Amino acid sequence: MSKLSTEHLLGIKYIQAEDIQTILATAxxxxxxxxxxxKKVPSLREITVANLFFENSTRTRLSFELAEKRLSADVVNxxxxxxxxxxxxxxxxxxxxxxxxKVDMIVMRHPNPGAAVFLAxxxxxxxxxxxxxxxxxxxxxHEHPTQALxxxxxxxxxxxxxxxxxxxxxxDITHSRxxxxxxxxxKKMGANVKLCGPATLIPKHIESLGVQVEHDLKKALEWCDxxxxxxxxxERQDIKYFPSLREYxxxxxxxxxxxxxxxxxxxxxxxxxxNRGVEITGEVADSEHSLILDQxxxxxxxxxxxxxxxxxxxxx
Amino acid sequence: MSKLSTEHLLGIKYIQAEDIQTILATAxxxxxxxxxxxKKVPSLREITVANLFFENSTRTRLSFELAEKRLSADVVNxxxxxxxxxxxxxxxxxxxxxxxxKVDMIVMRHPNPGAAVFLAxxxxxxxxxxxxxxxxxxxxxHEHPTQALxxxxxxxxxxxxxxxxxxxxxxDITHSRxxxxxxxxxKKMGANVKLCGPATLIPKHIESLGVQVEHDLKKALEWCDxxxxxxxxxERQDIKYFPSLREYxxxxxxxxxxxxxxxxxxxxxxxxxxNRGVEITGEVADSEHSLILDQxxxxxxxxxxxxxxxxxxxxx
Amino acid sequence: MSKLSTEHLLGIKYIQAEDIQTILATAxxxxxxxxxxxKKVPSLREITVANLFFENSTRTRLSFELAEKRLSADVVNxxxxxxxxxxxxxxxxxxxxxxxxKVDMIVMRHPNPGAAVFLAxxxxxxxxxxxxxxxxxxxxxHEHPTQALxxxxxxxxxxxxxxxxxxxxxxDITHSRxxxxxxxxxKKMGANVKLCGPATLIPKHIESLGVQVEHDLKKALEWCDxxxxxxxxxERQDIKYFPSLREYxxxxxxxxxxxxxxxxxxxxxxxxxxNRGVEITGEVADSEHSLILDQxxxxxxxxxxxxxxxxxxxxx
Numbered sequence: 001m002s003k004l005s006t007e008h009l010l011g012i013k014y015i016q017a018e019d020i021q022t023i024l025a026t027a028x029x030x031x032x033x034x035x036x037x038x039k040k041v042p043s044l045r046e047i048t049v050a051n052l053f054f055e056n057s058t059r060t061r062l063s064f065e066l067a068e069k070r071l072s073a074d075v076v077n078x079x080x081x082x083x084x085x086x087x088x089x090x091x092x093x094x095x096x097x098x099x100x101x102k103v104d105m106i107v108m109r110h111p112n113p114g115a116a117v118f119l120a121x122x123x124x125x126x127x128x129x130x131x132x133x134x135x136x137x138x139x140x141x142h143e144h145p146t147q148a149l150x151x152x153x154x155x156x157x158x159x160x161x162x163x164x165x166x167x168x169x170x171x172d173i174t175h176s177r178x179x180x181x182x183x184x185x186x187k188k189m190g191a192n193v194k195l196c197g198p199a200t201l202i203p204k205h206i207e208s209l210g211v212q213v214e215h216d217l218k219k220a221l222e223w224c225d226x227x228x229x230x231x232x233x234x235e236r237q238d239i240k241y242f243p244s245l246r247e248y249x250x251x252x253x254x255x256x257x258x259x260x261x262x263x264x265x266x267x268x269x270x271x272x273x274x275n276r277g278v279e280i281t282g283e284v285a286d287s288e289h290s291l292i293l294d295q296x297x298x299x300x301x302x303x304x305x306x307x308x309x310x311x312x313x314x315x316x
Numbered sequence: 317m318s319k320l321s322t323e324h325l326l327g328i329k330y331i332q333a334e335d336i337q338t339i340l341a342t343a344x345x346x347x348x349x350x351x352x353x354x355k356k357v358p359s360l361r362e363i364t365v366a367n368l369f370f371e372n373s374t375r376t377r378l379s380f381e382l383a384e385k386r387l388s389a390d391v392v393n394x395x396x397x398x399x400x401x402x403x404x405x406x407x408x409x410x411x412x413x414x415x416x417x418k419v420d421m422i423v424m425r426h427p428n429p430g431a432a433v434f435l436a437x438x439x440x441x442x443x444x445x446x447x448x449x450x451x452x453x454x455x456x457x458h459e460h461p462t463q464a465l466x467x468x469x470x471x472x473x474x475x476x477x478x479x480x481x482x483x484x485x486x487x488d489i490t491h492s493r494x495x496x497x498x499x500x501x502x503k504k505m506g507a508n509v510k511l512c513g514p515a516t517l518i519p520k521h522i523e524s525l526g527v528q529v530e531h532d533l534k535k536a537l538e539w540c541d542x543x544x545x546x547x548x549x550x551e552r553q554d555i556k557y558f559p560s561l562r563e564y565x566x567x568x569x570x571x572x573x574x575x576x577x578x579x580x581x582x583x584x585x586x587x588x589x590x591n592r593g594v595e596i597t598g599e600v601a602d603s604e605h606s607l608i609l610d611q612x613x614x615x616x617x618x619x620x621x622x623x624x625x626x627x628x629x630x631x632x
Numbered sequence: 633m634s635k636l637s638t639e640h641l642l643g644i645k646y647i648q649a650e651d652i653q654t655i656l657a658t659a660x661x662x663x664x665x666x667x668x669x670x671k672k673v674p675s676l677r678e679i680t681v682a683n684l685f686f687e688n689s690t691r692t693r694l695s696f697e698l699a700e701k702r703l704s705a706d707v708v709n710x711x712x713x714x715x716x717x718x719x720x721x722x723x724x725x726x727x728x729x730x731x732x733x734k735v736d737m738i739v740m741r742h743p744n745p746g747a748a749v750f751l752a753x754x755x756x757x758x759x760x761x762x763x764x765x766x767x768x769x770x771x772x773x774h775e776h777p778t779q780a781l782x783x784x785x786x787x788x789x790x791x792x793x794x795x796x797x798x799x800x801x802x803x804d805i806t807h808s809r810x811x812x813x814x815x816x817x818x819k820k821m822g823a824n825v826k827l828c829g830p831a832t833l834i835p836k837h838i839e840s841l842g843v844q845v846e847h848d849l850k851k852a853l854e855w856c857d858x859x860x861x862x863x864x865x866x867e868r869q870d871i872k873y874f875p876s877l878r879e880y881x882x883x884x885x886x887x888x889x890x891x892x893x894x895x896x897x898x899x900x901x902x903x904x905x906x907n908r909g910v911e912i913t914g915e916v917a918d919s920e921h922s923l924i925l926d927q928x929x930x931x932x933x934x935x936x937x938x939x940x941x942x943x944x945x946x947x948x
Contacts, residue, residue, distance in 0.1 A: 034418050037362045040390075046669045048698065059413050062392055066364065066417050069390050074672075074701050076694055088866050089905035097691050097904060100928035101698050102666050126918075128925060234404050272413060273405035286442075293444060296416035350734050353678045356706075375729050378708055382680065382733050385706050550720045588729060589721035602758075609760060612732035 004309050008134040010116045011143035012184035020188060024153050026305035027298065034070060034300055044073035047311050049105045050098050053137070054080040057109055059272060059296065060137050060146075064107050067303035076103070091115065092122040096129050105133040105311065113142035113177075133310045141175050146306060147271050148181035150299040152189060154291045155226055157298070158267060163190035168220045170252060171230030171279055172201040172241070178230060178271045183209050196220035197252060200241040217252050222262050228269040229254050229280050245278050255281040265289050272296065320625050324450040326432045327459035328500035336504060340469050342621035343614070350386060350616055360389035363627050365421045366414050369453070370396040373425055375588060375612065376453050376462075380423050383619035392419070407431065408438040412445050421449040421627060429458035429493075449626045457491050462622060463587050464497035466615040468505060470607045471542055473614070474583060479506035484536045486568060487546030487595055488517040488557070494546060494587045499525050512536035513568060516557040533568050538578050544585040545570050545596050561594050571597040581605050588612065636941050640766040642748045643775035644816035652820060656785050658937035659930065666702060666932055676705035679943050681737045682730050685769070686712040689741055691904060691928065692769050692778075696739050699935035708735070723747065724754040728761050737765040737943060745774035745809075765942045773807050778938060779903050780813035782931040784821060786923045787858055789930070790899060795822035800852040802884060803862030803911055804833040804873070810862060810903045815841050828852035829884060832873040849884050854894050860901040861886050861912050877910050887913040897921050904928065 004019045012020070033041055049068045053061055061077070068075045078098070095106060108116055116136035123129040138144040152162060159165055167186055173179045173195050186193045193211040195202055202213055214220040221227055232248060242248045254268065268280070268290040276282040285292055320335045328336070349357055365384045369377055377393070384391045394414070411422060424432055432452035439445040454460040468478060475481055483502055489495045489511050502509045509527040511518055518529055530536040537543055548564060558564045570584065584596070584606045592598040601608055636651045644652070665673055681700045685693055693709070700707045710730070727738060740748055748768035755761040770776040784794060791797055799818050805811045805827050818825045825843040827834055834845055846852040853859055864880060874880045886900065900912070900922045908914040917924055 039362075039364070039418060046671075048671070050694070058394060058410065059417075062366070062394060062414060063417055065392055066390075066419075069392075074698075076697055076701075078690060078694060088907050088910075090908065093904070093906060093908075094690065096925060097928050098694060100925040101691075101695055101932050102671060102929065103698075126925075272409075274409060275404050276406065276409075278404075293412060293416040293442075296413050297418065300417050355678075355680070355734060374710060374726065375733075378682070378710065378730060379733055381708055382706075382735075385708075588725070590725060591720050592722065592725075594720075609728060609732040609758075612729050613734065616733050 007310065008116070008120050008136075009145050009306055009310060010120055010134060010136050012145045012148050012181045012188070013143065015145075017188040020149065020152065020185060023149055023302065023305045023309060024156055026309055027149075027153050027301040030304040030308070031298065031301035034304075039070050040072055041070065042072045043308050044068070044071035044311055047071075047104045048074040048076070048102060049107060049307070050103045051075065051077045051137075052095070052098070052106055052108045053078070054108070054110045055138070057138070059299075060109065063296070063299045064137060064303050067300050067307060070300070071304055071307060073105075073307070091119060095119060095123065096126055099123075099129045099132050103132070105135065105307065107135045107137050108139075109137040110139050113140035115139045135306060135310065138177055140177065142177050143181045144177040145181050146299070146303055147178050148185035149306070150295055150302040151182055151228060151269055151271070152185050153298045153302050154269060154295045155267070157294070158291065159225065162186065165191040165226065166194070166224045167191050167226045167228060168194045168196050168214070168224040169228045169230065170196045170217065170220065170254065172232060173197055173206065173230075174201050174203050175233065176230050182228060183211055187211070194220050194223060198242050198248075217254075218258055218261065221254075221258060221266060224266055226267045226269060227254060228271075230271065231273060231275055232279050234275060249278050253277075253279055253281065254284050256283050259284060259289075267291060269295060323626065324432070324436050324452075325461050325622055325626060326436055326450060326452050328461045328464050328497045328504070329459065331461075333504040336465065336468065336501060339465055339618065339621045339625060340472055342625055343465075343469050343617040346620040346624070347614065347617035350620075355386050356388055357386065358388045359624050360384070360387040360627055363387075363420045364390040364392070364418060365423060365623065366419045367391065367393045367453075368411070368414070368422055368424045369394070370424070370426045371454070373454070375615075376425065379612070379615045380453060380619050383616050383623060386616070387620055387623060389421075389623070407435060411435060411439065412442055415439075415445045415448050419448070421451065421623065423451045423453050424455075425453040426455050429456035431455045451622060451626065454493055456493065458493055459497045460493040461497050462615070462619055463494050464501035465622065466611055466618040467498055467544060467585055467587070468501050469614045469618050470585065470611045471583070473610070474607065475541065478502065481507040481542065482510070482540045483507050483542045483544060484510045484512050484530070484540040485544045485546065486512045486533065486536065486570065488548060489513055489522065489546075490517050490519050491549065492546050498544060499527055503527070510536050510539060514558050514564075533570075534574055534577065537570075537574060537582060540582055542583045542585060543570060544587075546587065547589060547591055548595050550591060550594075565594050569593075569595055569597065570600055572599050575600060575605075583607060585611060639942065640748070640752050640768075641777050641938055641942060642752055642766060642768050644777045644780050644813045644820070645775065647777075649820040652781065652784065652817060655781055655934065655937045655941060656788055658941055659781075659785050659933040662936040662940070663930065663933035666936075671702050672704055673702065674704045675940050676700070676703040676943055679703075679736045680706040680708070680734060681739060681939065682735045683707065683709045683769075684727070684730070684738060684740045685710070686740070686742045687770070689770070691931075692741065695928070695931045696769060696935050699932050699939060702932070703936055703939060705737075705939070723751060727751060727755065728758055731755075731761045731764050735764070737767065737939065739767045739769050740771075741769040742771050745772035747771045748775075767938060767942065770809055772809065774809055775813045776809040777813050778931070778935055779810050780817040781938070782927055782934040783814055783860060783901055783903070784817050785930045785934050786901060786927045787899070789926070790923065791857065794818065797823040797858065798826070798856045799823050799858045799860060800826045800828050800846070800856040801860045801862065802828045802849065802852065802886065804864060805829055805838065805862075806833050806835050807865065808862050814860060815843055819843070826852050826855060830874050830880075849886075850890055850893065853886075853890060853898060856898055858899045858901060859886060860903075862903065863905060863907055864911050866907060866910075881910050885909075885911055885913065886916055888915050891916060891921075899923060901927060
């Protein structure tokens with residue numbers, strides 16, 4: 001099988017369109033495998049993976065853990081609570097220590113934007129750690145590359161190709177690592193991207209990434225083939241970017257009424273966890289046009305592909 | 317091997333006497349297996365089980381995890397701390413997401429009474445999740461079916477049969493899922509059941525379940541073959557149902573003196589964790605008439621049986 | 633392979649010099665194994681190990697977990713948060729329960745000095761638990777035997793032999809389980825030991841253990857072949873044993889200046905996690921004379937050796 005042009009998956013920004021194609025093609029193979037009764041392959045049985053989650057997560061950690069186990073890797077988990085992080089150790093020292101235990105790959109979620117890139121650069125200074133593979137499982141408001149890849153895979157499964165596809169990303173663009181990774185991924189794959197949300201939640205000059213901004217939800221949806229609806233992060237609402245959840249839902253919530261008013265049905269994506277009745281209604285989330293649970297299934301296949309391809313590069 | 321009449325184990329209320337007999341017979345086989353040097357069987361090697369613990373637990377989680385591993389299942393753990401529960405996601409969405417990752421069985425502990433029944437009903441609405449098996453590992457004050465099954469198995473191992481056996485359940489009946497599951501199980505198996513405890517901790521009209529109430533501990537113990545002594549849940553004593561732990565111990569504590577005053581020895585069960593010197597003295601807990609550690613051993617065998625039998629039903 | 637004179641590893645105080653030699657020789661074998669592409673051996677595939685961590689830890693828990701998995705043991709983890717510890721259960725009952733689930737070995741970290749010794753003594757009272765093996769993974773300020781063993785192994789790898797080696801332990805000797813275990817281990821192996829730190833952090837009468845005290849860091853370093861630099865436990869600084877971290881660093885911090893002033897290079901050990909710029913500078917920690925990451929790698933090999941040798945004793 002083919003390999004990637006990079007040793008780590010730090011962000012979609014840092015990989016090539018060809019890498020994305022390789023990952024999606026490989027994910028297709030793994031999707032078939034995880035739909036068989038025996039879902040395990042021996043591909044990574046010589047590999048040990050540490051999942052380092054410095055921030056809470058359910059679905060992403062479970063998805064990576066299942067991907068690793070189905071590749072027959074040895075898996076150890078570490079979460080920030082119960083860690084030496086509070087003991088004043090640097091991130092680089094923590095990871096160098098784990099790697100010294102003959103761990104081959106690090107899947108890391110971290111609250112700080114750029115943590116994965118920083119870590120990969122730091123490890124180059126330590127000959128014994130330089131061989132490690134880093135997979136960014138979300139670094140603050142920066143990137144969440146495997147989410148963008150599973151979104152792309154889900155769209156490709158439905159539409160065959162992303163080239164020329166019209167995709168609108170709806171919601172809090174400013175604070176969303178999912179949005180940024182999706183923008184990079186969709187542009188590299190030739191899709192057209194619009195962003196939709198309150199002006200307070202869309203970064204200025206974002207058009208420089210080759211995307212358009214449309215503040216009117218109905219107009220944005222009318223234009224698109226796919227709407228990727230971001231969750232409003234209730235837990236981060238200490239600063240107010242919009243008057244209330246109810247007002248947000250009225251203006252930017254994706255519901256049956258607005259979808260029925262469009263000239264054609266559109267496909268709905270959401271990275272989860274969903275807030276039913278806020279950014280999306282339950283009716284829309286559960287509808288035939290929603291790929292939400294397909295995205296979750298595809299996430300395991302895409303993560304298997306990423307781990308498999310990175311582990312397979314020559315200097316592993 | 318035989319199967320069960322149900323796809324889930326939501327509570328003893330919802331299964332048949334024949335199911336209980338099947339589970340106990342199967343547990344006997346697994347008990348032999350876990351007493352061999354090699355304790356593993358390949359029965360569930362195609363099955364992935366997620367242990368979802370929305371409430372703290374040590375012994376129940378470890379017991380299920382060991383049962384799953386000895387059946388060669390793939391196991392992922394999830395506990396409420398570090399979860400998306402705080403992110404506003406519904407229970408159904410959380411579980412649907414986990415199932416979309418090709419998880420086959422859910423073992424769930426939840427603080428809300430009825431959570432497991434609710435979940436099983438909800439999943440029917442989602443074709444892709446309808447195949448999943450749910451095992452209730454304790455839902456608030458409602459049921460804890462595997463505890464009742466391991467209690468029944470422990471009594472059957474000692475007495476050969478539960479039919480006609482006199483069993484008294486001592487303690488806080490109102491708030492105990494162990495008591496309710498035991499009542500259903502013992503009645504279905506033909507045992508006679510008395511409840512004993514302060515009037516404040518025994519529900520009104522509980523006799524409608526076919527049990528008797530006896531407030532005098534000595535009389536209750538004199539009548540019984542087996543006393544199942546419930547723990548006083550120290551951590552839930554914000555509301556006071558009795559004057560003090562010391563007074564509870566004096567009136568309802570099972571100690572050497574009261575046992576010596578009986579006309580014959582009785583067998584002692586306790587679901588653990590025990591509060592030595594409160595509901596039971598250490599001397600009694602450690603005595604030859606106590607089955608407490610046998611219960612723990614039997615718990616693994618019974619949980620292996622439940623997982624094995626549910627996974628084996630035709631539409632798995 | 634040879635066995636040990638003891639059934640548990642409770643502390644270096646309780647084992648013989650021959651045991652240490654056996655462990656180090658066995659660790660040498662396992663170090664070779666974990667440097668192969670396939671790092672797993674089937675040695676403990678009939679063994680179930682429970683890691684009970686009543687206190688936070690990253691590296692020690694991961695190191696034990698990787699050691700166990702590479703020996704093919706079945707592993708279950710338990711940490712104090714999420715435990716029945718808060719429910720009033722005794723330590724002995726908690727462990728008896730876990731052992732009743734057919735767990736063979738307990739690796740325990742506990743905040744109380746002597747917890748492992750206490751537990752091993754208690755379990756003798758329970759015939760069904762008496763066979764269990766206990767490995768002390770750190771008990772408060774008492775002992776951390778596998779740390780001392782991995783330190784010894786790291787020194788042996790560098791110097792061939794510990795006999796006659798001059799080792800200074802620098803830092804908070806009073807509160808350090810690493811220091812105490814190292815003192816016992818080094819003395820049993822024939823090394824010469826000096827302790828260096830502020831008088832407030834060195835126990836009175838410690839010379840009775842056969843060690844010397846030297847308050848002047850430069851003199852201590854000039855004398856030694858190896859300096860084992862202990863971390864200042866920032867999280868325990870509610871009581872002040874020295875004026876400030878800055879003053880500590882000035883007087884007892886191991887930095888390039890003090891090392892350059894010595895007549896010969898010395899080898900640096902540190903049990904981690906390191907506080908760069910406090911007890912050691914980053915420059916020294918990352919230098920060619922530092923064995924810090926070797927210690928971490930050796931830790932897995934040493935723990936594999938301990939688990940393997942204990943499990944192999946006749947009455948396992």
